[in-house]
Amino acid sequence: MKNKQFNGMARRTFLRMSSLFALATALPAQVRAMATRPTSVFEATGVEAVFSQLGATPTRSEGIIFSVPDIAENGAVVPVKIEIDASILPDVSKLYVLVEKNPNPLAAVFGVPKTTRPYIETRVKVAQTCELYAVAEAGGQFFMTSKETKVTLGGCGG
Amino acid sequence: MASRIRIRAQLKGGECEVKALMRHPMETGLRKDQLGETIPARFIETVTVTHNENIVLEAHWGAAVSANPFLGMQFEGGSVDDIVKVSWRDNQGETGEGETRIRQG
Amino acid sequence: MQRREFSKMLALGAAAGLALPGVARSAQTGLNYDLAPVGNVHLLHMTDAHAQLLPIHFREPSANIGVHTARNRAPHLVGQALLDSFGIAPNSHRAHAFTYLDYEASAAEFGRVGGFAQLATLVKRLKANRPGALLLDGGDLWQGSATALWTRAQDMVEVSKLLGIDVMTGHWEFTLGSERVLEILEGDLAGHLEFLAHNVRDLDFGDPVFAGHVIREMNGVSVAIIGQAFPYTPIANPAHLIEGWTFGIRERDLQARVDDLRAQGAQVVVLLSHNGADTDIKLASRVSGIDAILGGHTHDAIPRALEVPNRHGMTLVTNAGSNGKFMGVLDFDVREGGIKKWSYHLLPVFADLLPADPEMEALISRLRSPYTEQLSEVLATTDDLLYRRGNFSGSFDQLICNALQQELDAEIAFSPGFRWGTTLLPGSDITMEDLMSQVAITYPSVTLREIRGDMLKQTLEDVADNLFNPDPYYQQGGDMVRVGGLSYRIAPRERTGHRISDMRLRGEPIEAAKAYKVAGWASVQKVEGEPIWDLVSRWLRDQRTIGHVKINQPEVAGLESNLGFDT
Numbered sequence: 102m103k104n105k106q107f108n109g110m111a112r113r114t115f116l117r118m119s120s121l122f123a124l125a126t127a128l129p130a131q132v133r134a135m136a137t138r139p140t141s142v143f144e145a146t147g148v149e150a151v152f153s154q155l156g157a158t159p160t161r162s163e164g165i166i167f168s169v170p171d172i173a174e175n176g177a178v179v180p181v182k183i184e185i186d187a188s189i190l191p192d193v194s195k196l197y198v199l200v201e202k203n204p205n206p207l208a209a210v211f212g213v214p215k216t217t218r219p220y221i222e223t224r225v226k227v228a229q230t231c232e233l234y235a236v237a238e239a240g241g242q243f244f245m246t247s248k249e250t251k252v253t254l255g256g257c258g259g
Numbered sequence: 260m261a262s263r264i265r266i267r268a269q270l271k272g273g274e275c276e277v278k279a280l281m282r283h284p285m286e287t288g289l290r291k292d293q294l295g296e297t298i299p300a301r302f303i304e305t306v307t308v309t310h311n312e313n314i315v316l317e318a319h320w321g322a323a324v325s326a327n328p329f330l331g332m333q334f335e336g337g338s339v340d341d342i343v344k345v346s347w348r349d350n351q352g353e354t355g356e357g358e359t360r361i362r363q364g
Numbered sequence: 365m366q367r368r369e370f371s372k373m374l375a376l377g378a379a380a381g382l383a384l385p386g387v388a389r390s391a392q393t394g395l396n397y398d399l400a401p402v403g404n405v406h407l408l409h410m411t412d413a414h415a416q417l418l419p420i421h422f423r424e425p426s427a428n429i430g431v432h433t434a435r436n437r438a439p440h441l442v443g444q445a446l447l448d449s450f451g452i453a454p455n456s457h458r459a460h461a462f463t464y465l466d467y468e469a470s471a472a473e474f475g476r477v478g479g480f481a482q483l484a485t486l487v488k489r490l491k492a493n494r495p496g497a498l499l500l501d502g503g504d505l506w507q508g509s510a511t512a513l514w515t516r517a518q519d520m521v522e523v524s525k526l527l528g529i530d531v532m533t534g535h536w537e538f539t540l541g542s543e544r545v546l547e548i549l550e551g552d553l554a555g556h557l558e559f560l561a562h563n564v565r566d567l568d569f570g571d572p573v574f575a576g577h578v579i580r581e582m583n584g585v586s587v588a589i590i591g592q593a594f595p596y597t598p599i600a601n602p603a604h605l606i607e608g609w610t611f612g613i614r615e616r617d618l619q620a621r622v623d624d625l626r627a628q629g630a631q632v633v634v635l636l637s638h639n640g641a642d643t644d645i646k647l648a649s650r651v652s653g654i655d656a657i658l659g660g661h662t663h664d665a666i667p668r669a670l671e672v673p674n675r676h677g678m679t680l681v682t683n684a685g686s687n688g689k690f691m692g693v694l695d696f697d698v699r700e701g702g703i704k705k706w707s708y709h710l711l712p713v714f715a716d717l718l719p720a721d722p723e724m725e726a727l728i729s730r731l732r733s734p735y736t737e738q739l740s741e742v743l744a745t746t747d748d749l750l751y752r753r754g755n756f757s758g759s760f761d762q763l764i765c766n767a768l769q770q771e772l773d774a775e776i777a778f779s780p781g782f783r784w785g786t787t788l789l790p791g792s793d794i795t796m797e798d799l800m801s802q803v804a805i806t807y808p809s810v811t812l813r814e815i816r817g818d819m820l821k822q823t824l825e826d827v828a829d830n831l832f833n834p835d836p837y838y839q840q841g842g843d844m845v846r847v848g849g850l851s852y853r854i855a856p857r858e859r860t861g862h863r864i865s866d867m868r869l870r871g872e873p874i875e876a877a878k879a880y881k882v883a884g885w886a887s888v889q890k891v892e893g894e895p896i897w898d899l900v901s902r903w904l905r906d907q908r909t910i911g912h913v914k915i916n917q918p919e920v921a922g923l924e925s926n927l928g929f930d931t
Binding site: 216221224 | 274278287289304305314315316317318319320321322323324325326328329330331332333334335336
């Protein structure tokens with residue numbers, strides 16, 4: 102059972118991952134499930150394709166608090182922060198960050214065990230002005246919010 | 260090849276706030292070098308944060324995460340001097356790891 | 365009047381030389397520099413002085429267009445519409461201060477505005493009956509003049525100390541580079557002034573670079589002041605000068621801080637902001653618990669405080685103009701834990717009505733003395749009014765574009781849409797100091813590049829969106845880039861990417877794939893080149909006399925009955 106997630110993986114890669122794997126054995130099933138990379142979701146092009154790979158178009162939720170800059174200081178380094186209001190959206194187990202107009206919109210997915218706050222900060226590349234999405238998975242259902250980040254040439258202010 | 264990760268873990272209220280900066284180029288595989296050759300994709304695929312050997316966060320990343328990636332997260336519990344460890348593995352199989360002790364924030 | 369106050373007035377009078385006639389004249393103007401105080405919390409607010417130590421002329425815009433929700437409301441009212449909206453008598457001191465109307469004649473009649481020796485007198489007079497009053501500066505204090513550039517703002521640091529600025533935030537200050545900013549704040553200004561910027565963080569772990577707020581006890585009332593630096597500094601100005609610092613509006617952080625300060629017992633919470641007026645108005649509607657936002661950046665002189673409703677009440681929003689031309693006076697009467705009454709006045713600073721403070725006058729003269737010769741060099745004379753401010757163009761920027769085109773043999777010239785830069789009346793000499801008031805920046809290099817037609821369009825669209833995006837959080841302030849050679853049509857109300865059309869060079873349509881020779885300056889990238897002041901001063905010396913300046917104004921479409929646009 103615990104080897105199932107590594108089926109088909111080359112032996113070399115398996116060995117390299119062995120330290121991660123050793124840690125994973127001690128964990129609840131929910132977290133171990135994360136060890137499988139959702140390759141098809143990462144390879145999807147276009148936000149709709151990402152949603153269809155996830156299996157559902159997420160419902161908009163006020164429970165996701167998504168902070169991204171209105172105007173990016175540097176499109177190569179755009180800070181994003183996802184917080185969850187658990188009173189609106191309980192039992193969040195995964196958080197996804199999507200950048201609408203990137204070649205592959207899915208930038209990152211975070212597996213959140215029960216004792217971890219559904220809260221994430223990272224920095225992503227945004228090639229051009231577009232919507233950024235925060236998607237939360239809770240009890241097998243998907244929820245989202247989005248916000249536009251503008252990528253500009255800069256200058257002339259003041 | 261292990262590379263340095265800067266980590267800060269601070270107790271704030273009942274939670275431990277972890278911030279980590281990893282040194283990694285996060286190449287998309289779409290850029291070309293000065294000779295016009297495509298620079299191969301090289302990006303962190305998996306990141307794991309552990310607290311005293313328990314996984315408190317596991318992430319899968321694509322090449323759209325910025326170079327020298329930043330990760331911020333918070334978990335419940337944790338005590339001063341507990342060990343928080345961050346490790347990553349990239350698409351070429353390289354790994355990186357770093358750890359720190361929790362301090363009072 | 366108490367005996368002590370009377371003798372204090374006599375002392376001021378003696379210093380002024382002509383105090384009593386001065387007071388009498390001030391009474392006729394409708395300006396009251398001895399404004400009676402209200403209540404027990406007193407904040408004096410100035411902003412965007414742009415290092416103008418001496419009295420100057422500054423023409424307010426005839427184009428300050430508001431679109432969508434900002435249409436036909438302050439600050440997007442110009443000329444007669446502004447006078448009507450705020451009940452200001454025409455042909456008065458106040459009309460001249462707040463509008464461009466009948467500019468040349470009014471400037472000749474009412475004289476120069478601003479000046480730090482005049483501001484010093486005003487601050488003393490306002491503080492005389494406002495015990496404990498704080499003087500707040502909204503930023504853009506350390507940049508905009510030759511001496512501020514040449515002394516790396518040391519002149520403004522000395523002047524800030526003597527004027528008694530208690531709290532400030534920043535924007536152009538950052539163009540001195542992070543090292544110099546910290547050197548000043550940790551050195552000369554340490555213990556004299558609080559520099560607040562809750563929205564500036566370092567780029568590694570997101571730690572604050574500056575203090576975010578300060579709490580001061582004033583006449584038994586706990587007053588919290590939060591500082592908000594210009595959120596888009598690393599975009600509008602070179603990011604490489606402040607490498608490792610990140611900005612942003614940070615609305616949620618602000619709300620958390622306000623809530624925290626209230627929980628700590630702050631009875632008055634004020635945001636000293638360099639957001640720009642429209643951003644402040646939006647912010648005031650979304651963040652609750654702030655009593656007043658004292659704003660700057662967009663150089664809007666708004667005669668009254670705007671009352672913006674939000675979830676838990678109302679926030680006052682003010683904007684105090686630029687160039688030392690105005691002083692905002694905000695009083696609160698705080699009793700039984702709450703604000704019972706407030707009063708706001710934006711006082712225009714007329715140099716002829718305010719005697720210079722002798723100590724400040726002496727300091728300014730000492731600070732300027734090493735540079736007198738360079739500053740006073742006459743480069744040319746002008747027969748036309750030279751000004752900058754306006755959404756699309758100004759006559760001084762036109763000269764800069766003309767100089768760039770001619771000196772570099774460029775088909776097209778671009779000059780940034782800065783809102784600072786003083787005004788020269790017809791018949792004036794153009795001195796080196798006057799030129800530097802238009803161009804004194806730390807990244808002055810001139811560039812000459814081949815730019816494709818489609819890139820030219822994208823550049824204009826980009827700047828237009830920074831000015832006319834329906835959501836002020838997506839605007840950066842500043843005006844449209846000024847252009848020489850190129851003509852175009854702009855429709856401010858159109859959506860992003862569709863505002864610019866009919867781009868032409870000498871009557872011929874611009875071709876998307878064709879490269880054009882374009883001169884410019886003030887690139888936010890690291891570039892090498894001649895400083896703009898060398899190029900323009902050379903050109904001006906050759907011209908000797910500037911006759912009528914033909915302004916290259918774009919065709920503006922779709923703005924019928926817009927009260928922010930006088931054609």
